[in-house]
Structure formats: structure tokens, C-alpha cells
Amino acid sequence: MPLAEKALIAWIRRAGKSAIRGRVGRSSVLTGIGDDCAVLRLPLQHDTVVTTDFTLEGIHFRRDWHPAESVGHRALARGLSDIAAMGGQPVAAFLSLALPRDLPQAWVGRFVRGLLSLASKYGVALAGGDTAESPNGILADIIVVGTVPKGKAVLRSGARPGDRIFVTGELGGAAAAVLQMRARPKNKLNPRNYARHFYPDPRIALGRILREKGLATAMIDLSDGLSTDLAHICEESGVGAEIESAAIPLAHVGKPAHEVSLDLALHGGEDYELLFTSPRGKRVPAEIAGVAVTLIGHITRLPKILVGNLKGVYYELQPQGWEHFHR
């Protein structure tokens, strides 16, 4: 077993045994790392929600562009964001991690620190996983298990004609960082000026409040980009949408800070904001859990996605599917 793999298991076991074990809200981790399975005791009258997300070197991150802490943070944030999009409460995370034989041990330590720091912020236990040697590059798979009151999970399929469409926060900030790095590969970005890319904050409280107050008929997290994720909601709900380009909240990035282009806000992925639809007649606050909530359009019966420009001309929006660092 390579040194880094051994150190990783030791770190995770320590983490599991100290800061973040035991009761998480009304859930508890009875047995964490060190048995064939983790054993979780989840609250009564709740459904269980589960999500898995890969984080692969060369596809989702590059070792020369991303600090190890950011890689660990983003790996977990992807899973937490999926739980947020159901209106759920995350309980436990599982990390499957395969490491190349020559990986410096310090890298693994910083990766785990980044992951655990986000986990403890949301009271999520690291309850298990798997380790292996990787034949090539760093490979991580994060599983997050959460809970949602029985029958109350907010699905993608609940949008109805007439519902209004909202997004949280600002869009396009994460993709702006990727464009910068692609354009100038040797220039390291300062993560503080591109926080939405390097340290995205999953909208867990916001998603839960929307679910509790019955404000969301359908919800998804913005991981593939607005054009693609809105298409997912429309497809699963059997509806269409009309959105106003002028209403889309453009992210501010860089130093000095500047607005991203509309194109990035429409098609850039990995912002991990929430996109949701709300029934007519329900008042949706302009800010929830400290995050701006913006009306960008409404759901239509016609199964097409149209975008209106400033002149009131509508054109059809094609989902462009954000593809990380794809060739």
C-alpha cells in the first residue's frame, strides 16, 4: 500500500473518530470507518436521499491549477449541492479515493483538510469509503447520504405551466475562472477572486427553506449550466420555459471585479446555485438564508426554452452542456 494511501486511511479514521462523528441533527453514525459497512441511524418519517459524484484529475480539476484543499472542497460540494436541490439535509459522506503511487503525502493531507472543513461546516460525518492505488491520476468518488421528510423531496418533475422560474446567487462565476485558466495556463488564479469556482458554497439552508415553505414545485442545482439544467427540469416536467436575459444575475469575478458575459451565465457550469420553479400566488422573498433569489422567467405549456433579449425578441435556447475541462 503506498504511503499516501496509508496516511489517508489514518487521517480519515481520526477525523471519523473525533470532530464529526456521532449525532448529526436527529441522525447518527453508529459505526463509521473500520467495518464492512457504515451503519447510520436516520430519523423516523423521513426518506433517504443519495447522490454520487466523480472528481477525476484532468476532467474535473488539474493539479497545476487547483490547490489540493480546493479539490477536496469541490468534490464534497458537488454532492452537498445535489442534496440541497432535493430540499434535503446531508447526514454522511463517503469518499472513494484512488491515488497514484508517487503522489506526495502532503497533497492528500491538504485534500482531506479541504473536504473535512466543508463537511464540518454542514455537520456532515465522513463515515466511510474505499481507497485504492490508481493506475493513472487522482480519482475520487464522493457519495452523500441525506434525509428529507417523507414524501417531501423536491423533484425535477414538478414544474407546471405558469410557475415562475428563480435562480439563487449569481451565475457564470465558476466558468469564468475556467476560461481564465484555459486562456493563460501558466498564470495561477487567486482563489479569493474566483471563490465560486474554487470554494463553491452549496445552498443547503436555502434549499431546505424552499421545501419547508412549499415555495418550490421543481428544483435542480446548477452544475451543468442554466441552459442545460433548465432543459432537465422542462424535460422531466413535460413543459417549456421563457426567460428574460436581462433578468439573469451575472457573476462578479476577478480583481478589480467585473461582470461575466451573458453567455457564461447561460451556459457555464459548476456554480452550484439552485434553479427552482414556484407556483403563482406564492410570495418568494428576494433573499433567503442570506442569498439573493432572482425571478428570471416562467414555465410554459409549449415544450421549448425561449430567451427574450432587451428588445423583446425571443430566440430558442439550445442546452450547451458544460463539460469541465473537456478537450
Place this chain on the structure above:
Amino acid sequence: MPLAEKALIAWIRRAGKSAIRGRVGRSSVLTGIGDDCAVLRLPLQHDTVVTTDFTLEGIHFRRDWHPAESVGHRALARGLSDIAAMGGQPVAAFLSLALPRDLPQAWVGRFVRGLLSLASKYGVALAGGDTAESPNGILADIIVVGTVPKGKAVLRSGARPGDRIFVTGELGGAAAAVLQMRARPKNKLNPRNYARHFYPDPRIALGRILREKGLATAMIDLSDGLSTDLAHICEESGVGAEIESAAIPLAHVGKPAHEVSLDLALHGGEDYELLFTSPRGKRVPAEIAGVAVTLIGHITRLPKILVGNLKGVYYELQPQGWEHFHR
């Protein structure tokens, strides 16, 4: 998105929507593939058990040695076996799969068939996962979620001095296949003559019966090999063990069938049999759920693992940690 990845998602969605969705015993999959998370409704008065296992090309399998169906079968069998070792009931599986761009679509189809065939045998739903492009080689991570009656999970830590030690089935058969393939890399083995390697059968019914009848104080599945897995039980339970080499059931492999060496039975991994300890005074049947159950030794207070040979001489057993196809 590469063709194989698209086809995979389509296959899995079809599978999720037909044969194996809906109620699984008293559990049900409310929402499977096609939302941010899967939503599971698990039975009352049960704990949730979760396990994750990598299956990586070049580490856990080789494309020239293993039929794709076998790779899919083994990937899921690893997770099911972990659930069996808790005395649990598997409910849902999740597949994270990253594929190289040039992988033939037919390979993926056969992989998924192998996996789904084992899943349907045990009534396990394929409820979600993730797909990605792999920068190098086929990468799979399987997550299995199961249930066990509240507080009844059989842990590794429950072995007490005086408990007897049992194994199920025969040992060393899976490792024998690996030795054969290593020795003659060009010679394809017939999976029928090495079934324990290519199509291992997780001991789910057996594990559940042991738990129901209170026959197991500690349990683990034999994935790393008897010497290593017995050491795990001893370490977690703070005890030692004495086993008799003559008692260890040696696997029969090949054609004509022959017995494997004691060395393979002691140190070879991936048989996915169960190793458990049973309290004195409890009668353990010689066969459970159609599988032989063999007494091989007992737990001691002295924290060492000793093996007795035919002459009654005991030597200390060093865990040798089965490492798949490691260099």
C-alpha cells in the same frame, strides 16, 4: 459526451424504469436515475448500512483477462458481500462509471448486463450514479445501500475469547485464478472452472440467517484474505485467535478440478465468503442456505493469531494483505 457514456445512461435509465424499480422487500425506490438524488423509502425500525468499492482497470481487473460481464458482476458482488457481512439486506446500488473515449459500446452493454443480472438475482435496484469520461482506463465505483433491524448489525468488534471461528464455503479459489492468469497471461481461463473468481456469489442469505439466529458475535467478508480479515476482526475486537490449518476448507478449481494450496486459502483474497465468530454453546449448522460452514478455530485473549499445523505445532500468522494485481 462519448457514445458509450450516452448509451450507458440510456441503458441504466431503462433498467431503472423496468425490471428492478419500485418496492424491494419493505423498501422502495421512489425516485431513481434522472434527478439530483435518488429517493429511497427504507423500512421503520431499521438502521441503514452503506458501502463503497472501487473497481479499477489494471488494479481489480484486466480487459484481456476478464469478460465484461464478469467485471460488472464482480463490481456489484464486492458491495453486496459487505452488506452480507453486516447481516444486512441490500436495497439499492449506485454506479459511478468513467469510461475512456475509445471504449467500444458493446463492452459497456455487457458490463451493465453482468451487473444487472446479479442485481436482479438479489432484488437490488440500480437507483443512480454518475458517469464521466475517464482520462485513462475504465473506472467504476459501486455503492450499495442496505438495511438491518435497528441495533442488530453484526460488527467486526464483537468477538470474545472462547468464541469459535467459522468460515463459509471454500477458500483460495479466487486467488488461484489470479495466479494462473499471472503465470500464463496469454491463456484465457474458462470462467466456469474458476467461478469463485469470475462470478462470486455474495453470501447474503447466509449472513442474514446468522444475524437472525444470533449465531455471529463478529463477522467480516473475506475480500483481503483469511490472514488479513481475521486480523481485522481481532484488532477491532481486541482479541487474538488460534486456527487449525487442517480444518481450513481448500477450494477446488480448474479442470480437472484440484485443491488449492493452504497458502492460497490463508492469504488469497476476493473469495467473498464470510468469516464469523460464534458464542460457545450455540449450535452452528454444518450448512446454512446451501453453503458449507466450517469450524476453523477459536478466539483467544492473547492478541496474536496462531496457526496449528498437523503436528500440533503453532506458529504466528502474519497478515499478507491480498493486493489484486499489484506490481
